[in-house]
Amino acid sequence: MLHRNPLHGRSLVATALLLSLCFTLASAGQGSLDALYRKPAGVQTRWASFENPGALKGQGGMENKGAKGHAFDMIQPGETKTLMDVEGSGTIRRIWMTTMQRDPQMLRSLRLEMYWDQSDKPAVSVPLGDFFGASVGQLPVFENALFSSPEARSFTCVLPMPYRTGARVTVSNDSDIPLRYIFYDIDFTQGETHPDDMLYFHAHWRRERWTTLREDFEILPKIAGEGRFLGCNVGVLLKPGNTGWWGEGEVKVYLDGDAQWPTLVGTGLEDYIGTGWGLGAYANQFQGCPIADHKTGRYSFYRYHIPDPIYFDEDCRVVIQQIGGG
Incomplete structure (x- = not known):
């Protein structure tokens, strides 16, 4: 992220790396x-x-x-x-x-x-x-x-x-x-002269073992200030024995004072990273899932908001619902 200041009945481990950026590619x-x-x-x-x-x-x-x-x-x-x-x-x-x-x-x-x-x-x-x-x-x-x-x-x-x-x-x-x-x-x-409104790159990492059904997993806990949410790298390990579909939850982005309801909301995990109707292995420029091992329940995916920037002026929080297959 850029910042002004220098599963139905499924259990999973989730790790998230949040990225912040200061300008476009x-x-x-x-x-x-x-x-x-x-x-x-x-x-x-x-x-x-x-x-x-x-x-x-x-x-x-x-x-x-x-x-x-x-x-x-x-x-x-x-x-x-x-x-x-x-x-x-x-x-x-x-x-x-x-x-x-x-x-x-x-x-x-x-x-x-x-x-x-x-x-x-x-x-x-x-x-x-x-x-x-x-x-x-x-x-x-x-x-x-x-x-x-x-x-x-x-x-x-x-x-x-x-x-x-x-x-x-x-x-x-x-x-x-x-x-x-x-x-x-x-x-x-x-030797560059950077503009006065330049932002700084930040990254945040967190994990949960195991996530809790019906409790949103925080990709980015709420941060205060102005900036840009660049995107995330996320990993998921399914609990042994739970190898069914787990990614029906929607990504939600709370911006600038949002309380109960977010301003931005998606339609499902695989939709958020550009695919649909399940999840396979692929790697594209701004979205992808390099690891999708259905046998062992291991998944690694990313989404970078470069062509579709997410800006905030006061605060930002990013979560994904934990509802499994819905």
Whole structure:
């Protein structure tokens, strides 16, 4: 989400990652010929990686005298690695990483955090796997407008994230097992002059085990302020033995003082992500369900409100009904 401030008789586990954005993809240079063939004055390109963690000019690959020397690192249990820490204005354009261990425990135990403009409070503090769409402990092969994993061995995000005075990105290992290999690069531009009304990117993660029948699952708990709800990545695990249809509930968006009744309401889970009459596996640009395993009851889906923005001026809350098959 973008924000102004830096089952009938079915039980399920639901996890949700909420995304907030500050501007559209076109304004970030994806879909505009003008952006492709313009070089903004004073804007420079930098990459942060273990070969140049400070993303400093003329200082990449120095560790092994120009040979490949520090492509990866380890993260011990309880350790936090800083992947990027820069000052000044800029925009993160792309985040790529891969890890040797991609089991469910590690995907959930690695915590990705992002801080804007020297804030002590992270705008993003979520499990790494969920951030990149692996919300049920499994990384699928998929590609959409914001995230991709071409062979289910890597994580890529091309969602632009602007900042005015600085950015810091960290990964922490909250497990009791060493992460043996992590490779990454964060590609960003620096020197932009952002408009006064620019919003900041935020992400929120939550889960319930198990959800409660007839009680709405909150994708986004109520937040105050103005901004834009960009969309969500959601994972569902059905309770063993309950492998029937579970997704008849409607997505509801409460905006700007809505109390009992929402302003926006859909017609069912599969309808919300662009399909109908049940749910299969697919991945489209703004909506999809990369994992739809009916035998094991595992589902991972997303919806990004890029062509159909959801703005709010005072507050926003997003839920989905828990009514199973209706």
